[in-house]
Amino acid sequence: GAAEVEIGDEGVQFIKVTSLTQFGVDWIGVISIPWESVMKELNDTKFRTLLLGMVIVGGIKAFLETFRAYVQTKMVKRAVIPGMRQTLENELLNQLQALTGRRSSRISLALGSGSDTQEDSTANREF
Numbered sequence: 037g038a039a040e041v042e043i044g045d046e047g048v049q050f051i052k053v054t055s056l057t058q059f060g061v062d063w064i065g066v067i068s069i070p071w072e073s074v075m076k077e078l079n080d081t082k083f084r085t086l087l088l089g090m091v092i093v094g095g096i097k098a099f100l101e102t103f104r105a106y107v108q109t110k111m112v113k114r115a116v117i118p119g120m121r122q123t124l125e126n127e128l129l130n131q132l133q134a135l136t137g138r139r140s141s142r143i144s145l146a147l148g149s150g151s152d153t154q155e156d157s158t159a160n161r162e163f
Contacts, residue, residue: 047071 048071056063 050074 050069050071052067054065054067056065
């Protein structure tokens with residue numbers, strides 16, 4: 037069998053005892069390995085392994101957060117903004133109908149900058 041035992045001043049030892057019969061003689065073999073020599077390499081590499089694992093987990097988290105932000109931005113651009121634009125157009129039509137007494141379907145929100153936007157909005161108004 038195998039066991040861990042403390043032997044005198046030598047500290048904890050891993051011990052394995054095996055029996056062997058050869059040439060008609062029964063042999064007993066004892067293997068003893070000091071705990072420190074077995075654990076030395078494990079102790080030397082455990083912090084490096086822990087740091088590497090933390091870096092990998094951090095990288096995966098950063099990738100997932102970036103992907104989430106990308107998907108969220110695409111959803112806002114494809115669903116939320118067009119929905120808000122349609123709601124605004126409907127509200128403007130309702131307000132115009134309340135002011136003028138008739139409904140106009142020619143009002144449209146033009147996305148642009150500067151004078152183009154002003155020209156589009158004046159051209160699309162009907163009173």
